[in-house]
Amino acid sequence: MHIEQDDLTRTEVHDLLREHLANMYELSPPFSVHALDLSKLRAPGITFWTVWDGGLLLGCGALKELDATHGEVKSMRTPSALRRKGAGRAVLEHIVAEARSRGYRRLSLETGSIDAFKPARKLYESFGFTDCGPFADYKPDANSTFMSLAL
Template sequence: MHIRVDDLRGPEIRALLEEHLRNMHAISPPESVHALDLQALRHPAITFWTAWSGADLLGCGALKALDASHGEVKSMRTASAHRRKGVARAMLERIISEARSRSYALLSLETGSQPEFAPARKLYESFGFAYCGPFEDYMEDPNSVFMQLRLGR
């Protein structure tokens, strides 16, 4: 598996992000979907990675800079054909490593509260993420769960 910074121009990533958004809208009401589309992921505060095996796109993830000491995990997605193969774990390791290299003290995320998100919550818990309240512009929402990882300085 090779993880690289992605420019979001390839048809493979477009298809994976479209699948991601369709899935999020199928599970959550529109006001509770916080997944970013292709254009939003091109924001300068966001670093976006893709995981590949040869020409096969395995998954993606992103890190959004919230301020000089705080980042947010965004757009974690594993292609359906590659689930349960360690793609999400490798991507999260990459994101945490980058957050540490930036000297972030805190890494936060929002994910769903529904049963479909249980594997994601379990993954985040295994890395030491703890449940917390909303951060940044998020608000309390029964469909959202907020988590954070203290990285130290």
């Protein structure tokens, strides 16, 4: 398994991001979906990584700079058919290490609050993320769980 910074040009990555967005809209009302599409992931201030096993895409994740001391985890996804291989943990570990190397003091994220997001919340908790209030431009939302990690 290896992680690489990705330029968002490969078909496999596009397919995974389409799966991600479709699933988010299946699970949450439109006003509560905060997943980024391909064009928004290409914005300045966002770094995107993919996890590969040879030529097989196992997952992705991104780091968005909110300010000089605060980053946000975005677009964490493993293909539904390839879960439980450690790709999510590996990319999150990579994102946390990158946030530390950038000198961020805080790393935050938004995820869903329903049971379907419980595995994601458990992963974040295992890294030390704890519940917090909305941050950046987020508003309180019963469908969202906000989490933060002091670095």
